[in-house]
Amino acid sequence: MSETLLEVEDLRTVFHTDKETIHAVDGVSFDVEAGETVGLVGESGSGKSVTARSVLGLVDEPGVIEAGSITFQGDELVGGNWDQHRGDIAIVFQDPMNSLNPVYTVGNQIKEALRIHQNLRGREATEKAVELLEDVGIPDAARRVSEYPHQFSGGMRQRAVIAIALACDPELLVCDEPTTALDVTIQAQILELLDELQREEDLGVLFITHDMGVIEETADRVNVMYAGEFVESAPVDDLFTEPRHPYTRGLLASIPGRNADGDRLPTIEGEVPTSTSEPTSCRFAPRCDYAFGACEEVHPERVRVGDVDTDHEVACLLYDDEFEETAPEGGVEAHGGESA
Amino acid sequence: MSVDTSRFGEALGDGRTVIWLAAGLFLFVLEAGAAANFVVGLLIDIVLAIPGVDSAGFLPGVKSAVESIPTLLSRETIPNQGYYDGSSYQNTFLGLAPAMAWAIRATLVYVYAFVLLGWMWTGYRLYVEQYRVADWTPRDDVVDRFRSHKWGIFGLLIVFMFVTMAMFAPALGPTTVDQNMRNSYGHQIDYWDSDSQSVETITVGDANLGSLSQGNDRNIGPWEYDDYGRFHPFGTMQNGRDLFTFLMMGSRISLVIGVLSVALSASMAASLAMTAAYYKGRVDLSMVLVSDAIMAMPQLLLLIMLTTVLADTWINEIYSGGFLLALIFAFTGWTYMWRSIRGPALQVSEREWIDAARSFGQRPTTIMRKHMLPYVTGYLLIYGSMTLGGAIISIAGLSYLGLGVAPPTPEWGRAVNLGQDYVTTGSWHISLIPGILITLVVTGFNALGDGIRDAIDPQSDSAGGEAAGAGAGA
Numbered sequence A: 001m002s003e004t005l006l007e008v009e010d011l012r013t014v015f016h017t018d019k020e021t022i023h024a025v026d027g028v029s030f031d032v033e034a035g036e037t038v039g040l041v042g043e044s045g046s047g048k049s050v051t052a053r054s055v056l057g058l059v060d061e062p063g064v065i066e067a068g069s070i071t072f073q074g075d076e077l078v079g080g081n082w083d084q085h086r087g088d089i090a091i092v093f094q095d096p097m098n099s100l101n102p103v104y105t106v107g108n109q110i111k112e113a114l115r116i117h118q119n120l121r122g123r124e125a126t127e128k129a130v131e132l133l134e135d136v137g138i139p140d141a142a143r144r145v146s147e148y149p150h151q152f153s154g155g156m157r158q159r160a161v162i163a164i165a166l167a168c169d170p171e172l173l174v175c176d177e178p179t180t181a182l183d184v185t186i187q188a189q190i191l192e193l194l195d196e197l198q199r200e201e202d203l204g205v206l207f208i209t210h211d212m213g214v215i216e217e218t219a220d221r222v223n224v225m226y227a228g229e230f231v232e233s234a235p236v237d238d239l240f241t242e243p244r245h246p247y248t249r250g251l252l253a254s255i256p257g258r259n260a261d262g263d264r265l266p267t268i269e270g271e272v273p274t275s276t277s278e279p280t281s282c283r284f285a286p287r288c289d290y291a292f293g294a295c296e297e298v299h300p301e302r303v304r305v306g307d308v309d310t311d312h313e314v315a316c317l318l319y320d321d322e323f324e325e326t327a328p329e330g331g332v333e334a335h336g337g338e339s340a
Numbered sequence B: 001m002s003v004d005t006s007r008f009g010e011a012l013g014d015g016r017t018v019i020w021l022a023a024g025l026f027l028f029v030l031e032a033g034a035a036a037n038f039v040v041g042l043l044i045d046i047v048l049a050i051p052g053v054d055s056a057g058f059l060p061g062v063k064s065a066v067e068s069i070p071t072l073l074s075r076e077t078i079p080n081q082g083y084y085d086g087s088s089y090q091n092t093f094l095g096l097a098p099a100m101a102w103a104i105r106a107t108l109v110y111v112y113a114f115v116l117l118g119w120m121w122t123g124y125r126l127y128v129e130q131y132r133v134a135d136w137t138p139r140d141d142v143v144d145r146f147r148s149h150k151w152g153i154f155g156l157l158i159v160f161m162f163v164t165m166a167m168f169a170p171a172l173g174p175t176t177v178d179q180n181m182r183n184s185y186g187h188q189i190d191y192w193d194s195d196s197q198s199v200e201t202i203t204v205g206d207a208n209l210g211s212l213s214q215g216n217d218r219n220i221g222p223w224e225y226d227d228y229g230r231f232h233p234f235g236t237m238q239n240g241r242d243l244f245t246f247l248m249m250g251s252r253i254s255l256v257i258g259v260l261s262v263a264l265s266a267s268m269a270a271s272l273a274m275t276a277a278y279y280k281g282r283v284d285l286s287m288v289l290v291s292d293a294i295m296a297m298p299q300l301l302l303l304i305m306l307t308t309v310l311a312d313t314w315i316n317e318i319y320s321g322g323f324l325l326a327l328i329f330a331f332t333g334w335t336y337m338w339r340s341i342r343g344p345a346l347q348v349s350e351r352e353w354i355d356a357a358r359s360f361g362q363r364p365t366t367i368m369r370k371h372m373l374p375y376v377t378g379y380l381l382i383y384g385s386m387t388l389g390g391a392i393i394s395i396a397g398l399s400y401l402g403l404g405v406a407p408p409t410p411e412w413g414r415a416v417n418l419g420q421d422y423v424t425t426g427s428w429h430i431s432l433i434p435g436i437l438i439t440l441v442v443t444g445f446n447a448l449g450d451g452i453r454d455a456i457d458p459q460s461d462s463a464g465g466e467a468a469g470a471g472a473g474a
Helices: A048-056 A106-117 A122-135 A154-167 A184-201 A212-218 A236-241 A246-253 A331-335 B002-013 B016-049 B059-067 B098-131 B138-147 B150-167 B177-182 B204-209 B243-279 B281-296 B299-309 B314-349 B352-359 B364-400 B412-422 B429-456
Strands: A004-016 A021-033 A037-041 A063-072 A089-092 A172-176 A204-209 A221-226 A229-235 A303-305 A312-314 B188-193 B198-203
Touching (some): A004 A048, A021 A037, A021 A063, A021 A221, A021 A229, A037 A048, A048 A089, A048 A172, A048 A204, A048 B352, A089 A154, A089 B352, A106 A122, A106 A154, A122 A154, A154 A184, A172 A184, A184 A212, A204 A212, A221 A236, A229 A236, A229 A246, B016 B059, B016 B098, B098 B150, B138 B150, B138 B429, B150 B429, B177 B204, B177 B243, B188 B204, B198 B204, B243 B281, B243 B314, B243 B364, B243 B412, B243 B429, B281 B314, B299 B314, B314 B364, B352 B364, B364 B412, B364 B429
Parallel strands (some): A037 A204, A037 A221, A089 A172
Antiparallel strands (some): A004 A063, A229 A312, B188 B198
């Protein structure tokens, strides 16, 4: 086992608005180790990005981390202690168009981070910035360093953003949908780059996406997020070969090309509900094909499934021994993949 | 970097930069005395305004030494105050008539100012073409859009002429404030007495009494000479003083108070808007409450109350009460500007590069200054320009009511007030001319603001001037 970088325990981030309190992240727990990629997958509005922002301490008012703990290399961060680890956790945002400030040159923005974290200025900083741009695969970096973001293409911009993140010399890289705004070929290149950097620097990566295909390629462990909760957590191979939760099955079924025989791509009807109160039922139940009576009354606990040595957890009453009697015969397995 | 230095070398070898620098030096030498005079005079005025500092020290010596530096556009180089000795004009420029000499000086002042403007524009173009690393920046588009905005250009011209008026006020007037108003019995002039057919001497104060404009029978109108051979481009005032000189000096105080109050309120508004947008939530809400409370106070009543209450304090003595006015305008006026730029600031604060900077540990103040402020400076320019127009109206309005800038310091609003009784008579010019000037200048500032807004944000609707009304407080 390698060193555990980040430990998130029962994290709850809520937003207090005038009308109601929104539980955006509702009790999630996960660890990220050095050299490991942890995937976080879910629909829009499931709380992925808020989780990422919570880890970085970037939750703005009216949002607040209400409970739980985030420890980085053993130091508790919740309660405003992010400053001691600023730069150890770096983030790559979704839209490189927006995460670079258009009025400063790319080099300038890399140097800003270098100045804070490596205390480099002037010529030294410029040289280091060129070096970083070369590391992320930007050709002719010496010239590119003094260009503005609008002179970069989308893929190059994302490379520049990654270079800024690397300028902080981080231990953990949080990637918030880093490839969503890019086209597929560029996406593959960026993923390759991230993979390479991770191996070189032994980075821990928290990778957030809604794209199951990307998760399959990059992650070591996957957490499936729904309405602020993790409904299923498993090693990547296990998740893709033996998905348990009906929601995970739905997500996998809606990947084009996975079920070539169907003439229409199956979808999950409806959308992610906004969690405004403590859960009293399964939040996925209204959209679930396998829901039964108890689903409306009991909030499912996470239970361990599958082999003892695979760390596979799922929050679904279908797998809870307590409800074995009332659950429909055979559960999800009986229906197989056909209806999913 | 090597790329940059070779570029600089190439550009310097071109020769255009050298010509441009030489032209700049030449322009500066022509007016070096005036520039030094302006700076030193301002500094000395500030020092003397500090309570307890005695004016009998070495300061007046410094002042007169600076005043003796020769400059092209000065009363000494092109004098217009002379007298007719029966055959020709004495002591005027080239022996021309006082009106001609004055007209030449005033024209030269404006020619100089516009040449200076052209020089600065050429310099900017030279920088863009030769020295700037980037071939194109978004600001180029803004400049291009402004250049094709006729209304904005009109505003710029008016504002530029107004600023020139304020800068060159002493050189533009046919006489000086000290000689004509403050110390009129301490100065004597020679004039041609047509009755006795000889050159007589009289104090300026007495001459003023002989050139009153108080209706149809006693009137020195625009572009007329009085009985003492003095030329009055805008005529005289009801007390015989020269209206043109009065207005020139008045433009200076309007501009100084206006710029000071707008700069103060803009910096308050900007820093508070940055703070509100960065921290959001409760910080933002409390600022909204404070600014609403200040906005709820009737500004004109507050101005009248504060100017009356603080009338006898030392702060009211700085710049004839102008400094106090600027402070009051700033502290009541920042709310409007803060409201206007809070929106754009909140918008910028949501951009991801702010979060990126926060994530790598940049200090909040640096983020506000580096990553947020550049996006609201455009708005500051727009609202600043429009508020400046409003401030000038407010200052004029207060002096019209007899408050604000203390007499005898010239102020446009007071000229309107002084001439009010004679509007229906032959002395209509006393009120009308300053009134037209105020209208023109305020229109100019608003037009400039419109132009800047359309240039910065091409999507904005130039017809709906929601910002235009914000400035006019009193």
